[in-house]
Amino acid sequence: MSYTEEMRRSIAKVEATRQRRLDEVYPRVGDEEKRELLENYHPDYNAEAFATLKVGPNAGDRTPRELASLLEGRPRVHPDKVDLSRVDLEADVLVIGGGGAGAPAALLAQENGADVLLVTKLRFGDANTMMAQGGIQAADKPNDSPAIHYLDVMGGGHFKNDPDLVEALVMDAPFVIRWLEEMGCMFDKEPDGTMITGHGGGTSRKRMHSARDYTGAEIMRTLRDEVRSRPIRVLEFHPAIELIKDKQGRVAGAILYSFDRNEIVVARAKAVIITTGGGGRLHYQGFPTTNHYGATADGLVMAYRVGAKLSFIDTMQYHPTGAAYPEQILGQLVTEKVRGLGAQLVNADGEQFVYPLEPRDVEAAAIVRECRRGKGVVTPSGQCGVWLDSPMIEVKRGPGTIEKALPAMVRQFKRFGIDMTKEPILVYPTLHYQNGGISIRPDGSTNVPGLYAAGEVTGGTHGRNRLMGNSLLEITVFGRRAGRAAAEYAAKAEVGELTLDHLREWFDLLGPEAAAEELELAPLLLPDYTRHERTDEVLGLE
Amino acid sequence: MADVEAPSTEMVEITIFGQRYQVPASLTVLKAIEYAGYRLVHGVGCRSGFCGACGTVYRIEGQYRLHYALACQKVVEPGMVLAQIPVYPAQRPDYKLSELSATDGQNPILEVYPEIETCFGCNTCTKSCPQELDVMGYVSALLRGDLAEAADLSFDCIMCGLCVSRCPTELAPPNMAILGRRLYARDLVPRAPHLTQRLKEIEEGVFDEEIAKLKAMSEDELRKLYAEREIEK
Numbered sequence: 033m034s035y036t037e038e039m040r041r042s043i044a045k046v047e048a049t050r051q052r053r054l055d056e057v058y059p060r061v062g063d064e065e066k067r068e069l070l071e072n073y074h075p076d077y078n079a080e081a082f083a084t085l086k087v088g089p090n091a092g093d094r095t096p097r098e099l100a101s102l103l104e105g106r107p108r109v110h111p112d113k114v115d116l117s118r119v120d121l122e123a124d125v126l127v128i129g130g131g132g133a134g135a136p137a138a139l140l141a142q143e144n145g146a147d148v149l150l151v152t153k154l155r156f157g158d159a160n161t162m163m164a165q166g167g168i169q170a171a172d173k174p175n176d177s178p179a180i181h182y183l184d185v186m187g188g189g190h191f192k193n194d195p196d197l198v199e200a201l202v203m204d205a206p207f208v209i210r211w212l213e214e215m216g217c218m219f220d221k222e223p224d225g226t227m228i229t230g231h232g233g234g235t236s237r238k239r240m241h242s243a244r245d246y247t248g249a250e251i252m253r254t255l256r257d258e259v260r261s262r263p264i265r266v267l268e269f270h271p272a273i274e275l276i277k278d279k280q281g282r283v284a285g286a287i288l289y290s291f292d293r294n295e296i297v298v299a300r301a302k303a304v305i306i307t308t309g310g311g312g313r314l315h316y317q318g319f320p321t322t323n324h325y326g327a328t329a330d331g332l333v334m335a336y337r338v339g340a341k342l343s344f345i346d347t348m349q350y351h352p353t354g355a356a357y358p359e360q361i362l363g364q365l366v367t368e369k370v371r372g373l374g375a376q377l378v379n380a381d382g383e384q385f386v387y388p389l390e391p392r393d394v395e396a397a398a399i400v401r402e403c404r405r406g407k408g409v410v411t412p413s414g415q416c417g418v419w420l421d422s423p424m425i426e427v428k429r430g431p432g433t434i435e436k437a438l439p440a441m442v443r444q445f446k447r448f449g450i451d452m453t454k455e456p457i458l459v460y461p462t463l464h465y466q467n468g469g470i471s472i473r474p475d476g477s478t479n480v481p482g483l484y485a486a487g488e489v490t491g492g493t494h495g496r497n498r499l500m501g502n503s504l505l506e507i508t509v510f511g512r513r514a515g516r517a518a519a520e521y522a523a524k525a526e527v528g529e530l531t532l533d534h535l536r537e538w539f540d541l542l543g544p545e546a547a548a549e550e551l552e553l554a555p556l557l558l559p560d561y562t563r564h565e566r567t568d569e570v571l572g573l574e
Numbered sequence: 575m576a577d578v579e580a581p582s583t584e585m586v587e588i589t590i591f592g593q594r595y596q597v598p599a600s601l602t603v604l605k606a607i608e609y610a611g612y613r614l615v616h617g618v619g620c621r622s623g624f625c626g627a628c629g630t631v632y633r634i635e636g637q638y639r640l641h642y643a644l645a646c647q648k649v650v651e652p653g654m655v656l657a658q659i660p661v662y663p664a665q666r667p668d669y670k671l672s673e674l675s676a677t678d679g680q681n682p683i684l685e686v687y688p689e690i691e692t693c694f695g696c697n698t699c700t701k702s703c704p705q706e707l708d709v710m711g712y713v714s715a716l717l718r719g720d721l722a723e724a725a726d727l728s729f730d731c732i733m734c735g736l737c738v739s740r741c742p743t744e745l746a747p748p749n750m751a752i753l754g755r756r757l758y759a760r761d762l763v764p765r766a767p768h769l770t771q772r773l774k775e776i777e778e779g780v781f782d783e784e785i786a787k788l789k790a791m792s793e794d795e796l797r798k799l800y801a802e803r804e805i806e807k
């Protein structure tokens with residue numbers, strides 16, 4: 033699986049320019065050039081790939097076609113077919129989603145006196161959080177401050193972010209790092225305890241905290257272990273498919289679906305926190321994705337149907353450096369830390385074409401441009417990409433640096449016969465993050481009483497573009513906030529008679545197509561990668 | 575595009591859960607299972623080698639040896655006979671981290687997992703680890719109470735459970751390891767001093783005024799500040 037002859041010829045050019053590029057700093061883009069780059073080359077600006085929503089709280093807004101057809105899709109259960117008088121499970125606070133936002137939400141709700149039920153689609157921890165490699169931001173070094181962090185977040189988000197959410201994010205940041213430290217999360221540190229921090233795209237200070245290149249996994253497994261140590265019920269393989277309301281219009285539980293028993297489960301709760309993460313598995317515009325198998329935007333669909341307002345659903349983040357080769361790992365993430373450590377992006381001729389640490393949308397657009405103007409490297413399967421010159425890291429920082437800082441990445445490429453400490457790797461943008469989602473207030477509440485949300489499923493914190501390290505931060509900050517607020521709300525709330533009238537209204541809004549089963553079933557729950565080959569061929573019986 | 579690849583012309587025959595299938599030779603085991611027509615719910619998670627959901631055991635037809643791999647990371651081989659082990663029953667007693675200590679002279683791992691003493695150093699766990707970790711090494715470090723070494727050696731454990739399935743004395747190395755790492759990080763690594771300082775400053779309201787000022791700024795003012803901001807080298 034190692035490189036082809038043709039790719040090797042291009043690698044030779046990369047090697048030939050490496051020494052010269054050591055001190056070459058490619059200029060950052062100016063405002064004008066940036067606008068032009070994005071408008072011409074970023075997938076968010078590809079008008080054909082978008083649809084305008086016709087029904088629901090965001091009617092009139094633009095969103096990728098794939099998401100629009102789910103937001104306006106057909107519910108999986110008909111309200112008349114569910115018996116709400118038979119409540120199977122009960123809790124004060126129901127957390128939907130067992131990822132990095134769900135776990136802190138459950139912990140804080142439990143600490144604040146709530147009886148908590150956490151339900152999740154696959155296993156607890158099968159989540160985007162588990163895959164985050166690069167790090168988590170927090171302004172805790174002497175040369176940094178929450179104010180400087182604030183400015184970076186706003187700049188990254190094109191100044192469209194919700195200022196109250198950004199304030200909560202940057203001011204809580206040092207507290208969640210301490211919280212994680214005290215729970216036994218193993219951050220990279222100097223012997224005296226000083227955090228080893230680095231840069232990420234769009235940071236003006238080195239505030240990226242890491243746990244080797246398993247930062248998200250380390251946070252997730254620590255949080256999961258803590259949840260398992262507490263009286264919190266966890267139900268796996270039971271995705272939520274619909275929210276339940278009470279007659280007073282408050283969210284009061286959810287309908288779950290048991291994959292294995294093929295059964296509907298009614299869960300009643302005084303408050304519900306949605307932490308279902310993103311939607312990379314919808315493969316917008318046919319892009320490959322870095323996301324986990326269950327990232328299908330279910331939370332947006334469920335929240336939309338009970339009247340929750342969404343924001344920034346017209347912007348998705350394409351990570352500039354997804355693996356473009358080998359084919360087996362197409363779309364998988366090559367963490368930004370590789371560039372943070374000093375690797376440059378270069379084209380087929382071994383020349384730089386963009387400053388390596390611009391915000392992600394700019395980097396992604398620049399790579400697309402390079403490929404469109406014929407300066408990319410094309411793989412045997414026809415995928416175009418550019419080189420990420422990883423060996424440069426060792427030239428700059430000494431041999432062994434990569435193995436120590438990026439063991440997961442080295443292992444991944446080694447499995448396919450590529451030694452990234454000696455050879456560059458081929459990259460192309462990959463669908464990575466859902467910038468927008470359910471609109472929340474700083475305490476995680478939404479415009480619908482009883483409904484809270486936290487994490488990648490929300491919108492506002494990152495404006496139009498999220499910076500690396502601010503989302504592991506967001507899930508812990510807002511997971512905690514939502515957990516606390518939902519528990520406080522639940523302590524006072526009463527649940528009235530349960531109803532699915534909102535679904536009846538939804539069917540009416542959708543019109544005859546829904547009844548005629550012409551619309552897509554939503555939420556999607558899982559992508560379908562089966563090939564439906566002819567049985568005789570797959571079985572080899574022909 | 576997406577995750578579905580154009581099948582290469584070269585096909586191989588493999589056996590999945592007892593049934594033979596023809597699949598393209600370039601696929602990972604995970605994609606081959608899907609190619610054969612399985613819509614997976616168990617045995618799949620991140621699809622990138624991070625979550626440990628896809629542990630797989632296989633042998634090659636005609637050979638007796640068993641091999642272990644992550645379905646999402648392993649490319650199929652001709653004659654593979656495979657089954658996934660999505661979960662494996664692994665011991666994890668109830669404990670509260672707050673009631674355990676790594677600094678009171680006792681080995682907290684022995685308190686929670688006394689059975690760790692039955693490890694007789696057969697190294698089967700190491701041979702079955704798809705992450706190529708020195709599993710026996712970290713188990714013996716845990717047994718000795720050397721949490722620093724155990725934390726370092728076990729750090730890349732994705733808790734797939736394959737080693738648990740193999741251990742002849744029925745130990746659960748990944749569960750012991752996470753307890754060891756949490757105690758190590760909490761008790762034996764100093765808290766970040768600059769973080770303590772920053773928490774104090776925030777609590778004293780040192781940044782409140784500056785943040786309030788930024789929040790009140792117009793987009794143009796913010797843009798200007800952002801463009802002029804100093805970037806740490």
Ligand SMILES: Cc1cc2nc3c(=O)[nH]c(=O)nc-3n(C[C@H](O)[C@H](O)[C@H](O)COP(=O)(O)OP(=O)(O)OC[C@H]3O[C@@H](n4cnc5c(N)ncnc54)[C@H](O)[C@@H]3O)c2cc1C
Nearest residue numbers: 129131132133159160161166167272309487488501503504
């Ligand atoms: C490869 C990769 C690398 C990344 N690197 C970084 C990084 O270095 N730094 C950073 O800050 N961010 C990074 N991110 C982003 C960050 O990891 C995620 O945005 C964040 O972890 C999302 O957390 P979450 O809890 O909101 O969602 P998730 O962690 O995805 O959790 C969502 C959970 O909800 C469950 N769920 C989904 N639908 C349902 C349903 N219908 N019912 C019940 N449960 C459901 C899912 O199965 C999952 O368990 C990365 C993301 C990826 C994919």
Ligand code: SF4
Nearest residue numbers: 703731732734735737
């Ligand atoms: S140590 Fe065990 S559980 Fe951890 S990755 Fe290796 S085999 Fe899997």
Ligand code: SF4
Nearest residue numbers: 693694696697699741
């Ligand atoms: S397999 Fe079990 S007994 Fe053998 S070395 Fe590993 S932990 Fe010890």
Ligand code: FES
Nearest residue numbers: 619620621626646
């Ligand atoms: S699916 Fe997560 S490790 Fe293979």
